[in-house]
Amino acid sequence: MTIEVRVPTLGESVTEATVATWFKKPGDAVAVDEMLCELETDKVTVEVPSPAAGVMGEIVAAEGETVGVDALLATIQAGEGAAPAPKAEAAPAAAPAVSGGSVDVMVPTLGESVTEATVSTWFKKVGDTVTQDEMLCELETDKVSVEVPAPAAGVLAEIVAPEGATVDATAKLAVISGAEAGAAPAAPAAAAPAPAAAATGKDVANAPSAEKAMAEAGLSADQVTGTGRDGRIMKEDVARAVATAAAPAAAAPAPAAAPRAPVAAEDAAREERVRMTRLRQTIAKRLKDAQNTAAILTTYNEVDMTEVMALRNQYKDQFEKKHGVRLGFMSFFTKACCHALKEVPEVNAEIDGNDIVYKNYVHMGVAAGTPQGLVVPVIRDADRMSFAEIEKAIAEKGKRARDGKLSMAEMQGGTFTISNGGVYGSLMSSPILNPPQSGILGMHKIQERPMVINGEIKIRPMMYLALSYDHRIVDGKGAVTFLVRVKEALEDPRRLLMDL
Known part of the structure; x- marks a missing residue:
């Protein structure tokens, strides 16, 4: 029986890929889920597993060829007559599990x-x-x-x-x-040894897009560190090498962390050393990378929350009764930001090499603190949502974040981020960008302060707002305009209804 091997789903908005490497050739025996080839998109590398055990038949899409989603890659001859695939030496139990x-x-x-x-x-x-x-x-x-x-x-x-x-x-x-009988053991994914396990980088074919990027940048393979399978150089490796080379020569590389200063024995006995979690290590790396890469600048303003609070108090009971979710402040801020991003699109854009990518949609990242650390789930197409849909999405994502149930996909693709430090009592702060985004809005504590209104001193609930932005792409005028538009929409929520 002939089984077709096709291109798997590549991800949202990704329609084609390049066949980077074939790990098998016609006539080779393959096992179920054994890796057959590797595809490369403009974002990620995707491995294609075998859908069945059998013998490798025809390879339809050769290395370097561009293929679309669901395109035919190869065929496998499966069935009783198929030669069994070699088993991994490290697999201690390859036979189906039985009682005992x-x-x-x-x-x-x-x-x-x-x-x-x-x-x-x-x-x-x-x-x-x-x-x-x-x-x-x-x-x-x-x-x-x-x-x-x-x-x-x-x-x-x-x-x-x-x-x-x-x-x-x-x-x-x-x-x-x-x-118990009938329980099948996990298929040993290691059953597919690398085609050249002992190969060095020079013996491994680099990704086609990486070869093109190196040629354009004038780099040789020995100037780029490959992170792909067996040291293959990928497109993102070239981008990192170019970024490193472009760093100002005067800026010396950051030295390795200095050894810890000596600690008295009696103090050391009272200390506790805990290894950083992988999530915390990733947070630290991404935040530092943002500071090293982007030209981060922060502009501030303050907003009178009187009208938003009055509107919320007037309709919160009816809102919760109809929609089954509480009416909070985040939906107002999300709506106000979506409104402002239409007028100042560069705050919703990103830099890709020498290009600026403008996003004609808003995937809103909402920073959430969890016991494990800060995560940023993404509310997709927030600009198309109603207040109720936004509140439901934020509540659901927040719960999944606290429970540690967020998937990778739910934290990718954001175009702008809102961070609410006010829930912890923060009065003012300068948020750090969430790369590759170019803007992040910091909300803070609502505090009653004396304000001059029409020549009279009145007590008003005020909040400081902070917009951190990438000055490489967003000018000061655009940043200030964005923050003023958010302020205007919150101080007069009717502007959101009238699209003003």
Whole structure:
């Protein structure tokens, strides 16, 4: 029987890819889920697994060829007569599990572009009885936490990766013994050895788009560090090399972290050393990268919240009764920002090389504090949403963020961000950009202050607003205009209805 291998879904707005590398050739035996080839889009690299076990037939799309979504890549001859694929030497139990057998617990799919994780917590210990789909442990990636369920019922016989261990996407975590009949062990993803395991970078074909980018930038392969499979140079590796080369020569590279100053023995005994989580490490890196890359500048203003608070108090009960969600301030700020971004589109744009990419939509990032650290779930097409839809989306994303249930896709693609430090009591701050975005609005505490209104001193609920922006793309005039438009919309919410 002939089985077709087609291009998988590549992601939102991605319609084509380039065939970068074939790991198999016609006539090779393949196993289910064994990696056949690697596709490269303008954003990410996508591996294509085998849909069935069998023998590699015809390769329709050769390396370097551009293909669309669902295009035919190759064929596989499957069936009883197909030659079995070679098994990984490290796989201790390749036969289907039977009563009294064992099942490997493997790292589950971590998400696009995520290659490793840290074992944060084991919920079971060796010798414990487990049921199928019972949670065994929790893994932590750069973005989200992933729970690992038991693939079969039995006894946890061995923990291969203890808490704190860093594992790759194909690693074995544990072994369950006494597995019930019919429970199939996880397919060993490591069954596909790299075509040139001992190859050095010069023996590995670089991505076609990377070759083109190096030619345009005048770089040679030995000037770029490859991060792809077997050291392949990818397009993003070239971009990093170009950015490094473009840094001012006078700016010396940041020195390695200085060794910690000596601490007295009696003080050291009272200290506690805790390893940074992967999420915290990623937050630190991204924030520092933003400071090193963008020309961040912050402009401030203040807004009188009287009208928004009055409108909210007047309709909050009816709103909650009809829509099943509370009417908060975030929907007003989201609407006001969407309104202002139409007038000042550069705040909603990003820099891509020497181009400016203007976004004719608003995917609003809403920063949320969690016990694990700051995350920014994205409300997609916020400019098309009603107040109720925005409030529901923010409530749902916020809950998923606190529970550690956000997926990678839910935190990608934002075009602008709102950060509300006021919920913690912050009176004023300068938020840091969320790359590659060019703007972030900081909300703060509402505080009653004396204000001069029509020549009279009155007490008004005031909030400081802060807009941090990338001065490479947003001029001071545009930043101030944006902040003034947000202020005007909040001080007179009727302007949002009239599109003024």
